[in-house]
Amino acid sequence: MIRAGIIGATGYAGGELVRLLLGHRETEIVWYGSRSYVGEAYASIYQNMFQLVEAECLDDNMEELAAKADVIFTATPQGLCASLIKEEILRNTKVIDLSADFRLKDVKIYEEWYKLKHQAPEYLDEAVYGLCEINREQVREARLVANPGCYPTCSILSLYPLLTEGLADSSTVIIDAKSGTSGAGRGAKTDNLFCEVNENIKAYGVASHRHTPEIEEQLSYAAGEPVTLTFTPHLVPMNRGILVTAYASIANRKITEEEIREIYRKYYDSEFFVRLLPQGVCPQTKWVEGSNFVDVNVKLDPRTGRVIVMGAMDNLVKGAAGQAVQNMNLMFGLEERTGLMQAPMFP
Amino acid sequence: MIRAGIIGATGYAGGELVRLLLGHRETEIVWYGSRSYVGEAYASIYQNMFQLVEAECLDDNMEELAAKADVIFTATPQGLCASLIKEEILRNTKVIDLSADFRLKDVKIYEEWYKLKHQAPEYLDEAVYGLCEINREQVREARLVANPGCYPTCSILSLYPLLTEGLADSSTVIIDAKSGTSGAGRGAKTDNLFCEVNENIKAYGVASHRHTPEIEEQLSYAAGEPVTLTFTPHLVPMNRGILVTAYASIANRKITEEEIREIYRKYYDSEFFVRLLPQGVCPQTKWVEGSNFVDVNVKLDPRTGRVIVMGAMDNLVKGAAGQAVQNMNLMFGLEERTGLMQAPMFP
């Protein structure tokens, strides 16, 4: 049994980790960390876990935890993981960080977009960007995995074949993304009250959202050239789900939609968690809810010479906790899908 | 492996059966029946099942199915199962009927409330009312199980200890129930359009809903006397979930809330799927979503001498497909929880 500790177990991503790890037959949760609720029964915070989780919330003691756990998940605000990580921890345990601390290789970009001084830049090189479909082999060997952001996961997987194969002009990429409200976290803010979000849609973080450089960095690796793009997230009145609608001008106007689909098939036919939908079927977030799937599709618009790429996933699963479990499976030599075989729930 | 056939696999309850049986390690689905979609890929109707279910929808041929399947689930409109059932089918296979055809022992009451002539009254005696927590032993031996209705499941489990123990005056029982919209089915009706249901709540079927006699019959068995009660369902703008708020005058005004809770514990401490919440905690439908749990609690109001009993469950799981799987497990000698261990999903 893998002994897993969670720091930040009472946020939405942390709660989802608990849900998934309870159903993972090779794992046992040994630490429910939550600074806000130390000493309270975990199931009194997440009542869904009543009679399923007996443990109490513990403080965030990473050193003590490193001695007890084979893997630590940090589902915490930016900066926390970087402030705690050190060699003696990584010698004892593996770390999967769900925050942004180790996603960007360039510390200056991190500090500029996150307005934080990075506390452990010496680990940026070692950290593996844990998008399993792309970095599977490095993840297997990693001690420290930077679990990708929710928007980046959906955006990158949607666009990866297109940019890797040079099918589109990388300077024309625009990503219009829509997210359910769990992405905003469980903090008590007026903006996230039911009455403010319900019956409403808005863009936010326009031209300034922190996931932009993460998407750009990864797509630059794919394209083999620096990619600068426009990324606009929107808040949608639903709990879960991210939909990405991405636009790019195709490099060669003679290519057909079927040819693009053929290339996507090449990349994703052997990927269980990425499903290329049948031609003409648009991804819907509800069809992947609760699961680790990303549904993608492409539509070529011959009138404008643009390709529209769509991707849908559950932001808390493939966009956070599910991907973290997928990374854990790889890091411990388990079958990658272990504990992640739930079919999506509909309706 | 149990070979399972589903008639009515493209309704919401049928779809949920597919989801649960896909995760059930002892079962294989051999028949996706759907009159409306014969010949179409099941996953083209329920796109969440893309790449998980390869099968096509088949017509509702119960005899052919009886030869192929160890168990048949009928998730169909009232009247269909009764019109198809016969000895040669029950000799070959077990039947779990999710419709109301075999829930009421009195054929006259069935015909009065359902406005249908019963096609197989000769099986009413044999059919077992499949509320496992109450009829567990009979279910184990049954060939034909009447899977309880959604409202009845939640209502009966909420009130069962109270009435069995004579703690309340059975003539004072009022059940005010609230259901998510999946309970209304997948038929294309104006009343169930998003814009008609969203931002809205209403009562319906007031003093006339068909689940009333089913609740009354079962609670009469519990009370040991005929129970006539008021049942009012409401439609709530959410996909899943039933909340029951039931009222009754206590028989003995000296009883305390803790004493009532103690009695509930006696009934439910050993029942995995019924969770008596801590004192003062009200059940919420979201805390059981996607799971087979029923969360219950009681509140005594000394001012009025009434007890308020609350129950919450997922109408498609414990209220339909999950309970059907629980029944199947019992009928085939499996551990009752097999395939039903999913933790509720929150948020």
Add this chain to the structure above:
Amino acid sequence: MIRAGIIGATGYAGGELVRLLLGHRETEIVWYGSRSYVGEAYASIYQNMFQLVEAECLDDNMEELAAKADVIFTATPQGLCASLIKEEILRNTKVIDLSADFRLKDVKIYEEWYKLKHQAPEYLDEAVYGLCEINREQVREARLVANPGCYPTCSILSLYPLLTEGLADSSTVIIDAKSGTSGAGRGAKTDNLFCEVNENIKAYGVASHRHTPEIEEQLSYAAGEPVTLTFTPHLVPMNRGILVTAYASIANRKITEEEIREIYRKYYDSEFFVRLLPQGVCPQTKWVEGSNFVDVNVKLDPRTGRVIVMGAMDNLVKGAAGQAVQNMNLMFGLEERTGLMQAPMFP
């Protein structure tokens, strides 16, 4: 022009007052009070008012306001209005208090249910309970109106004819109420976050909600005898609307539904804002959204000898700001419907 001041203009009820008074041709808002946002443009808090309201938020100075305004609305937490009211204010202006401070005539009951010491019990006698349909004449003469609570408004108007006419046994009254989330206010609490409320329903304040004694007091006046009842509120995933489903045993089992309806017609045919729906039509909150209407109906259940009374209204309009405007109209000798003629918005 009536000069109106609002204390608590940035809560949901305060915001609704602004919306309604902007469309009221005889009124001008002279004070947008909001302790939390002093000095900020009102329209920066409620962006819907952009270019419609130029004013800034002011502090809650009731004396200064009394000198400037003909009427003051206090849409504030319990206790505030009582702490500010005094003779020199009431000599200069009229006060409509949307909090509970002056709703209960018995100061002990107030202090027991609200856990507050009442700061101005000497005004309890003078204060008029502003349910216009019942106390119209007293409201016309009032200096201080206690604007009814949202649940009480809907509950009392639904049950008033029944209890006034002695049609039901007043000891059997049970009120099961359902409210949209704006009733919980605009405070930033985890429980009211979108992800906690959405796809969820729960009871709260069971056997202990503060609106209970208010409903009891008013229905006791109606019944001519003390009424003790059960009141259970529920939180529903929608912004606006209250639905009341009330139960009572009829006093005379020979009465017909049509006879009860006839009595309701006697009370409400001349009341513009109370609509008795056609027989068999259940009230829906969506059908009154944004308007000052209360839709009511009754259903007699001969099987149980109970009558089920249903009422639906918009909690922010007839349940708060609309009723306050209706009271203002009466207090200033205007036609009662002035500024309240908006048809409900659907969908």
Add this chain to the structure above:
Amino acid sequence: MIRAGIIGATGYAGGELVRLLLGHRETEIVWYGSRSYVGEAYASIYQNMFQLVEAECLDDNMEELAAKADVIFTATPQGLCASLIKEEILRNTKVIDLSADFRLKDVKIYEEWYKLKHQAPEYLDEAVYGLCEINREQVREARLVANPGCYPTCSILSLYPLLTEGLADSSTVIIDAKSGTSGAGRGAKTDNLFCEVNENIKAYGVASHRHTPEIEEQLSYAAGEPVTLTFTPHLVPMNRGILVTAYASIANRKITEEEIREIYRKYYDSEFFVRLLPQGVCPQTKWVEGSNFVDVNVKLDPRTGRVIVMGAMDNLVKGAAGQAVQNMNLMFGLEERTGLMQAPMFP
């Protein structure tokens, strides 16, 4: 009094017309046309209108209606208005068509995108595209107004200053639009059921939506050159509201956001119904709900040289019925805002 007739009064846009015209002091509705409900009380279909509308639904007899009404609104499927329009009707009455029949000047484009033969191409020249902010003077003189589509209204008003002034490269325009579900109409379709739309978001009509040529035609007039663009609509789980997020590369990379805003101010400062929000404030659909406002804003992204333009409005008001009333006001010489002064409703 203007006597108004509505054909298609029981669709969502027709229902909204009824709501707005009831509050319009210069108008009287003389005809509630609805093929589906002939002879039924209008208020039995739209129960919100109970006791506000006494009339019954009538058949769609345009000739009889032309004799009785000063203006006819056709809120009907594409093709109907064109099939009924003729000189003797336009001699007697004015027509405001809420369908697409007269929006596109080029009959071939209409027939290609709508797959319909146009029945009255001879009126295409005369018909005025009723986007009041742009074609105000022509609307005043018109007998036949083509009321713009919902997406086009929001898209065009958002981009009009940008393209008219040549600030952006018109070949780079991408419009990513999000709509509430009332835009899909009141027809009973499985896709629009509550459970299918709720907790879900999807794109639809990708690269093929019929509003594309309408937007292109109008923006081509603005730009003074043919504009071909990408338009992607999405379905959002809310009743009302359209949000447009549009992207374009700026023509001159030296321009500042403030300069672009200054140009928008030049166009919209005198337009009551178009509100340019303060810098940095993103439009939200909830802030305009129930009103005729369009809230717009721009954000310049210097990293990519793109401008992101956002627009939000209520699809049933400014996107349909409100704009139709605005057109009527102009056609009858009334103040343009008559009956349209409702403040948005929040929450």
